[in-house]
Amino acid sequence: RVELISFTGVLMDLGVDANATAGSIQTMTKGLGMTESEAMETTESIVHLARSLDMDLNGAISDFNDLAPRLMEHGENMTEVFEGLLVQSRATGLSMQSLVGIAAQFDTFEGAARQAGKLNAALGGNFVNAMDLMMETDPTARFEQIRDAILDTGLSFDEMSYYQKNFYK
Numbered sequence: 001r002v003e004l005i006s007f008t009g010v011l012m013d014l015g016v017d018a019n020a021t022a023g024s025i026q027t028m029t030k031g032l033g034m035t036e037s038e039a040m041e042t043t044e045s046i047v048h049l050a051r052s053l054d055m056d057l058n059g060a061i062s063d064f065n066d067l068a069p070r071l072m073e074h075g076e077n078m079t080e081v082f083e084g085l086l087v088q089s090r091a092t093g094l095s096m097q098s099l100v101g102i103a104a105q106f107d108t109f110e111g112a113a114r115q116a117g118k119l120n121a122a123l124g125g126n127f128v129n130a131m132d133l134m135m136e137t138d139p140t141a142r143f144e145q146i147r148d149a150i151l152d153t154g155l156s157f158d159e160m161s162y163y164q165k166n167f168y169k
Contacts, residue, residue, distance in 0.1 A: 007040045011047065016058045023065040028079075031072055042079050049083050053090040060086060063096040070100055074137070084140030092143075103139030106130075119146065122167040123153050 008021045021043065028039035043061065050060035064082055074081045089096050106112040109130070116130035127149035136142050157165065 004036055004040065007044075011043075011057075011061075014047065014051075014057050016047065016061050020058055020061040020065060024061050027065060027068045031068065032076065032078060046079065046083065046086070049086055053086065055086070055090055067096055067100060070104075077138075081138055081140065084138065088140055088143050099143070100139060103142050106133040106136075106142055109134055118167070119149065122164050123149065123155075125153065127152050 004025070008018050011021050012018055024043045024046075025036065025039045028034040028042055029036060032039075034042065046060055046064060047057055050057050063086075064079075067082065067085075068078075071078045071082055085096055085099050088094075088099055092099070094102075104111075105115050112130040112134035116128045116133060119128040120126055128146065133142055133145055136145065155164075
């Protein structure tokens, strides 16, 4: 208990709300079966990553707590998936909720086919494979596949047409 209270105090000094810290610890201990020490270590790694990305620490922990029910499907890889999304959020400027929502569109064959079709139409070729996107369960890896497809076109954002730019925005 003393270690947990001390840990929470340190995070409070960094701007993380005590309730957010408690929620993250509870998610990891109850949902993932971690020990309190493992949960504190994992929370600390999320905080370090958020700091290195110059992101709001309280926001990062709150996002983890908010997304936990959806990320639980990744089991013990849940925190790695979250950390990947944190990096993508910083790189794209999109909220964590938006990223998860976009990635979820590829969870079914119909959704993946529809979205891949839209992407391919916007890119002007067959650059995105719906089956590959659907079979990939890690949202970060899905975004990397999409990014790679865009890079494969050889177009930079500045070179895209008005409609292509609007599509990506």
